[in-house]
Amino acid sequence: QKEVEQNSGPLSVPEGAIASLNCTYSDRGSQSFFWYRQYSGKSPELIMSIYSNGDKEDGRFTAQLNKASQYVSLLIRDSQPSDSATYLCADFGNEKLTFGTGTRLTIIP
Amino acid sequence: GAVVSQHPSRVICKSGTSVKIECRSLDFQATTMFWYRQFPKQSLMLMATSNEGSKATYEQGVEKDKFLINHASLTLSTLTVTSAHPEDSSFYICSATRGGDYGYTFGSGTRLTVV
Numbered sequence: 733q734k735e736v737e738q739n740s741g742p743l744s745v746p747e748g749a750i751a752s753l754n755c756t757y758s759d760r761g762s763q764s765f766f767w768y769r770q771y772s773g774k775s776p777e778l779i780m781s782i783y784s785n786g787d788k789e790d791g792r793f794t795a796q797l798n799k800a801s802q803y804v805s806l807l808i809r810d811s812q813p814s815d816s817a818t819y820l821c822a823d824f825g826n827e828k829l830t831f832g833t834g835t836r837l838t839i840i841p
Numbered sequence: 842g843a844v845v846s847q848h849p850s851r852v853i854c855k856s857g858t859s860v861k862i863e864c865r866s867l868d869f870q871a872t873t874m875f876w877y878r879q880f881p882k883q884s885l886m887l888m889a890t891s892n893e894g895s896k897a898t899y900e901q902g903v904e905k906d907k908f909l910i911n912h913a914s915l916t917l918s919t920l921t922v923t924s925a926h927p928e929d930s931s932f933y934i935c936s937a938t939r940g941g942d943y944g945y946t947f948g949s950g951t952r953l954t955v956v
Contacts, residue, residue: 766944775847775934775950776885820884828875829936829945833884 734759736823738832747841751808755821755832760802764824767795767806769817770834776820779806811839844868845937847948854925854955862920862951864935870915871937875945876908879932891918925955 735758745751757765764783768776782788782795782804794807808815818834844867854860864874873892877885889905891897891912899905909921918937922929935948 773932773950773952775947777947778944781944827873828887828890830887831884 734762734823734825734830736821736830736832738819738821738835740833741836742838743835744838744840745811747811747813747839749811751811751815751837751839753806753808753819753821753835753837755804755806757802757804757821757823759823759825760799762823762825765795765797765804766822766824766829767793767804768820768822768831769815770820771817779819808837813839813841815839843939843944843946845871845935845946845948847935847951849951850949851952852954854953856926856955857924859921859923860925860953862922862933862935862953864918864920864937864948866916866937866946869937869939871918872915872940873938874912874918875936875938876910876918876920877934877936879934879950885934888920922953925953927955929953930955 737756766781767779769779770776780795782797788795792809796805816839818836820834821832822829846865876888879885887900888903889897889899891910893912893915897910912918934950936945938945
């Protein structure tokens, strides 16, 4: 059974610092990965997708993928209190998304 | 673009009754829709995948006779929780995709409470 694993946290980061979120996946054949943000009581919002090894940057967010290590990460620069949420890593394969359990991030003002 | 509407956002029902949740893609035709369930402090668990005009594919452990899914058109899928019980209380979320590299858009979710 395919697995996507994340540290559940909570992860606390001071405002303005870099938050680093990590994810590992079990299916070596997986090609696409997604990071979602979910606020309490709300549905997930897509932050970024990544398909190739290396880094992908979008504003304050950088996704990193290392297929050899089966590892995906998300960096949030200049963290803001509004970034406080649960971050879900998802692996796309067999026409469906498999989600990790999420990491709860708290940005401390 | 790519907006998915889901309603109701909240519903409270009595044990033993049925509840229908609707998921609509407003500005695109969704080839595939997905239904997830999320319990407090847990991740999203895929319940079933539905393609327009065909029977839904249910994940292992999900009772297809209890969670009825109808994907009658390219813009509408419904999930009916039949004979609901308190243990069915959860946050139900749909998502839709046009396929390919278009990604997945989530609905706003439905908080179901069975009393």
